[in-house]
Amino acid sequence: DQQVKQNSPSLSVQEGRISILNCDYTNSMFDYFLWYKKYPAEGPTFLISISSIKDKNEDGRFTVFLNKSAKHLSLHIVPSQPGDSAVYFCAASGSLSGTASKLTFGTGTRLQVTL
Amino acid sequence: GAGVSQTPSNKVTEKGKYVELRCDPISGHTALYWYRQSLGQGPEFLIYFQGTGAADDSGLPNDRFFAVRPEGSVSTLKIQRTERGDSAVYLCASSSGSSYNEQFFGPGTRLTVL
Numbered sequence: 001d002q003q004v005k006q007n008s009p010s011l012s013v014q015e016g017r018i019s020i021l022n023c024d025y026t027n028s029m030f031d032y033f034l035w036y037k038k039y040p041a042e043g044p045t046f047l048i049s050i051s052s053i054k055d056k057n058e059d060g061r062f063t064v065f066l067n068k069s070a071k072h073l074s075l076h077i078v079p080s081q082p083g084d085s086a087v088y089f090c091a092a093s094g095s096l097s098g099t100a101s102k103l104t105f106g107t108g109t110r111l112q113v114t115l
Numbered sequence: 116g117a118g119v120s121q122t123p124s125n126k127v128t129e130k131g132k133y134v135e136l137r138c139d140p141i142s143g144h145t146a147l148y149w150y151r152q153s154l155g156q157g158p159e160f161l162i163y164f165q166g167t168g169a170a171d172d173s174g175l176p177n178d179r180f181f182a183v184r185p186e187g188s189v190s191t192l193k194i195q196r197t198e199r200g201d202s203a204v205y206l207c208a209s210s211s212g213s214s215y216n217e218q219f220f221g222p223g224t225r226l227t228v229l
Contacts, residue, residue, distance in 0.1 A: 105157030
């Protein structure tokens with residue numbers, strides 16, 4: 001049972017354009033969502049996060065949108081750069097009593113930014 | 116400062132052997148996590164430590180897998196009687212231990228069971 005789903009395994013975008021990566025979740029107990037970026041032979045690197053009390057969080061070229069009613073979040077990268085080419089993972093957690101908890105990951109979307 | 120480190124980076128073993136994978140978290144991080152990533156999948160949770168104790172081990176697939184963190188810093192993931200299906204990248208992450216904090220990942224150990 002995949003609780004976090006990334007239905008697009010790959011995405012190709014031209015340099016300078018917007019990249020939009022999507023993620024859906026099924027567990028209504030999730031209240032904190034993160035995006036990670038992964039290069040080959042490296043561990044995932046944290047990009048941006050959002051808690052369920054917000055519907056948008058922005059950090060430079062990266063913006064995450066959360067639609068709780070649709071259980072959907074998206075990551076926008078604008079403008080896209082060749083160095084953004086990587087696999088992007090959506091992850092979710094349900095924090096309990098203010099303590100940390102495990103992350104549940106999607107299967108990833110491979111983004112390729114072309115010149 | 117230093118990030119999360121994992122050793123070895125690669126481990127090749129034979130079916131039935133015992134392996135140990137080591138994780139050095141970021142200094143001061145109280146929470147430590149182990150995940151396993153198979154080809155084409157996202158990381159899958161195995162176990163989480165808060166300090167020295169395992170706060171959640173619900174992701175360990177069976178009793179061949181065990182992890183320890185005796186002094187609340189370095190952790191070792193131990194796999195007994197390895198099987199070919201155990202082949203994967205084993206990732207370690209650490210965090211400050213409070214909610215709404217990102218987890219910082221190490222580069223992983225690629226385990227291959229022949």
